[in-house]
Amino acid sequence: MPDAKGASFLLDSPGPLVDALRRQGWRVIGPKLGQGAIVYEEIESAADLPRGLTDEQEGGHYRLREGDPDRWFDYVVGPQNWKKWLFPARQKLWSAERSKDGFSVESHEDEWPKTAIFGARACEIAAIEVQDRVFDNGDFADSGYTKRRAGMLIVAVQCARSAATCFCASMNTGPRAEAGFDVALTELETGGFLVECGSDAGAAVLDGLELADASAAQQQAGEAVSHKAAAEQTRTMPANVESVLRDNLDHPRWEEVAERCLSCANCTLACPTCFCSDVEEVNDLSGDHAERWRVWDSCFSLDFSYIHGGAVRRSTLSRYRQWMTHKLSSWHDQFGTSGCVGCGRCIAWCPVGIDITEEAGAIAAEPLAQEV
Ligand code: SF4
Ligand code: SF4
Structure with missing residues (x-):
């Protein structure tokens, strides 16, 4: 039994951990193979994990390949992310029924069993923390999000490799998760897993597992895994990007990128931090039943900036610039x-x-020369 958070142990495979979570009543959502990609769905055992697969990513390119059959987590992030679960793409907010006394309105909240997300990467934990600031923000907290977030346990997996598209090291969000998890796994090069306990909830899950204490050398081997993944990253974000974009809203580069951009919104749907939504009203033909739904939207759609008589951001240039400068x-x-x-x-x-x-x-x- 781990008696303190921060302690490190060894485990042969992720199987006993998945089984322990399910025995303790957790619904486990983790990586699975689906539609030729790694997707996040409910898993029943470690046999559902996409063991032996690796990914190949570049601009406009994603392919899964056969990798080392003994490796469990040699892929990185796929098209989905955890917001699919915490901030669902379509959510019923309320429904109304007409009766002889008028309308009765019933608010709607989905059931949310206690849920463990299994295999969250450092950048994904950082993304959840970004969305916490949006949805769990005191006076304007989203009750559905806060309920789902409170009933959630995070099992992190430390990335052992980076895709060519990864640049978390330059955003200080990875590849090693230092906090924000209940349990973290590092798949060691020599096989087996280093298990870090990050919270009391994590310690409770690890209770009952047969875990050997990790030596200092094994902990260092775990850290070396993350250093190697960081060293593989070739893309970087400029450190001064915040001020550079603010000061260059009329830069000619916006026109160049707008000529290529299709305004398709794929980037915002795949992004783990984008949170824009729209609200739709649906009635039946009789007018006796009405529903209100919240659905994902995107700053790339023309209607998103519709304000009293017209859209404010009519050009692709203005929409791409809005997205990137906001981000x-x-x-x-x-x-x-x-x-x-x-x-x-x-x-x-x-x-x-x-x-x-x-x-x-x-x-x-x-950058454009600044006026003085
Ligand atoms: S909206 Fe533009 S930048 Fe975003 S995915 Fe589509 S083409 Fe790419
Ligand atoms: S903008 Fe969103 S999808 Fe793109 S790298 Fe950043 S977090 Fe990921």
Whole structure:
């Protein structure tokens, strides 16, 4: 039994941990193979994990390949992320029924069993913490989100490799998760897992597992795994991107990228921090039943900026610039942090391979002269 958070142990495979979670009543959501990609769905045992697969990612490119059959987590992030569960793409908010006394309105909240997310990467934990600032923010807290977040346990997996699209090291969000998890696993090069206990809830889950204490050398081997993954990253975000974008709203680079951008919104849907939504009203033909739904939306859709008679951001240039400057610059003013965690999804899942690091780097390399 781990008696303190911060303690480290050894485990042969993730199987006993998945089994322990399920025995203790946790619904376990983890990585699975689905539609040729790694997706996040409920898993029943470690046999559901996509063991032996690895991924290949580049701008506009994602492929799964056969890898070392003994490795459990040699892929990085896929098209989905945990917001699919915490901030669902379609959510019923309330429904109303007409009766002889008028309308009765019933608010709707989905059932949320206690849920463990299994295999969250450092950048994904950082993304959840970014969304916490949006949805769990005191006076304007989203009750559904806060309920789901409170009933959640995080089992992190420390990345042992980076995809070519990853740049979390330059965003200080990875590849090693230092906090924000209940349990963290590092798959060691020699086989087996280093298990870190990050909270009392994590200690309770680990209770009853046969865990050997990790030696100092084994803990160092675990840290070396993350150092290697960090060293593999070639993409970086300019350190001064926040001020560079704020000061270069008329930079000609925006026109160049707008000529390539399809305004398809894929980047915002794949992004683990994007949170824009719309509200839809649905009635039946009789007018006796009505529902209100919240659905994901995107700043790339024309209607998103519709204000009294027309859209404010009519051009692709204005929409791409809005997305990128919000992510990397004005997000700091709004939420005190960057809106980007360097996961690289918007690069891999952009159908024309637009690369946020390349766009930011081009503007940072040749900024407009500032008027004095
Ligand atoms: S902007 Fe791109 S790299 Fe940054 S968090 Fe979103 S999807 Fe990941
Ligand atoms: S940047 Fe790429 S993914 Fe995003 S809207 Fe433009 S074309 Fe679509």
